[in-house]
Amino acid sequence: MYAQDTARGPDEVPDGEGDRASHGGSLPILVVDLDGTLLRSDMLYESFWTAFGRDWTVALTAVRALGQGRAALKQRLAETARLETATLPFDRKVLAYIESWRAKGGRTALVTASDQSLAEAIAEHLKVFDEVHGSDGSRNLKGPAKATFLSERFGAGGFIYMGDSAADLPVWKQAAKAVTVNASARLRAEAEAVSQEVEHLTTVQQSVRPYIKALRPHQWLKNILVFLPMLAGHQFDAATLTFAVAAFVAYSLIASSVYVVNDMTDLNADRAHPRKRHRPFASGEVPLSHGMLMAAGLFIAGAVVSLSVGPSFFAVVCGYFVLTTAYSLHLKRKMVIDICVLAGLYTMRIVAGAVATGIPLSVWMLAFAIFFFLSLAAVKRQAELVDSARRGTLRARGRGYNVGDLPIITMIAIAAGFVSVLVLVLYLDSPDVTVLYKAPIMLWGIGPVLLFWITRTVMIAHRGHMHDDPLVYAARDRVSQICVVLSLCFALAGTL
Helix, strand or coil, X not given: CEEEECCCCCCCCCCCCCCCCCCCCCCCEXXXXXXXXCECCCHHHHHHHHHHHHCCCHHHHHHHHHCCCHHHHHHHHHXXXXXXXXXXXXXXXXXXXXXXXXXXXXXXXXXXXXXXXXXXXXXXXXXXCCEEEEECCCCCCCCHHHHHHHHHHHCCCCEEEEECCHHHHHHHHHCCEEEEECCCHXXXXXXXXXXXXXXXXXXXXXXXXXXXXXXCHHHHHHHHHHHHHHHHCCCCCHHHHHHHHHHHHHHHHHHHHHHHHHHHHCHHHXXXXXXXXXXXXXXXXXXXXXXXXXXXXXXXXXXXXXXXXXXXXXXXXXXXXXXXXHHHHCHHHCCCHHHHHHHHHHHHHHHHHHHHHCCCCCHHHHHHHHHHHHHHHHHHHHHHHHHHHHCCCCECCCCCCEHHHHHHHHHHHHXXXXXXXXXXXXXXXXXXXHHHCCCHHHHHHHHHHHHHHHHHHHHHHHXXXXXXCHHHHHHHCXXXXXXXXXHHHHHHHHHC
């Protein structure tokens, strides 16, 4: 038994030592699996989520196709999805291994359970394979079926097989040599038990960090808005605070569930983006199959916490989930509707906080929130269009705007932001303020601070320095932090 662990640093290239077959001194053909081996993803899930992101009814057609078998499902999804082969997350170290093999005169073959059409498209892009074989709509080229096919084509022991999963054990049993890729300790031992010669490649280090990153915990900052009704109503008792905290937790869990789904449906757009291509699902750091489990688990946990707060709050959270899912799947591509929905999703957090704590929500707060968050939503689109213009593309990927719309989007951001300040000023002149504040005159200092912040934020977006989310940018920006502190100081001074 021969086993070699070839874990390498990021700049090292495999030397392929021990790859030469003992019989005849010639190299057997190197057969490479696709999903999880050459590709840091799975084409079945890639096809489904890419197609689902374009048309949610794909889920129904997928169920019908599955009734005819997995091979038929893969063929149907391959026909529906519009995968962009060039941006797929290929494992560069596996590619280096293949290229090293070819440099020594060895032949290579891509043999995968993915559909033949997808395998051919990938092989055409990479240009490192002499043969390409995939599932054909009736035969699912996986496990024993793949082992039988390879033995018939190359002869038992006439090939080296590179794979990553337990489904490859029957293939390794027939191969001259087994090459595992990022296999677990258990799978390594199983591969060594069925193959006379084994090589283990470790191309990535397992970590929990990409999974945490996929939840987008920094986006939970938005959910602080559920505390706003409590703060505005000056109700700080233990019961109110407990319900507000539970609402924050529930919203964070539900929001993360939606973020996971959104990232899985946005794979093509994210991979074409200079920053978003590093997201866990787009980069292949987290398998899409894990993402599906994460989304379901997060939603169930969020639903349980929401029900503990109350049925009314649960209804609001469900409404948020439905609306934000509709936004992810369809509405974000609709001009103007998208920014209105974004403003509504922000405002729903305030509504949820009011429902959770039982504090009546004033018309003043609702009006301010709608205009203020419409401004932020427009800034978000403004930043995307500026980024598109800098990259020389005419349209924002996956959005309903083109670069020529930039002046109008900027105008909406400024106008909506200034109207929100006007609503604030009118509120400060209303009789409602004297009930809550002893020195209402001090609150007038918030207006100029907000005018400055809105204007500066639009200017920063115009110059291309805005984060993908204005609220996340504000949380990290020192000037924005100073503006928040000043506003809180004016509000506190008004209560004294």
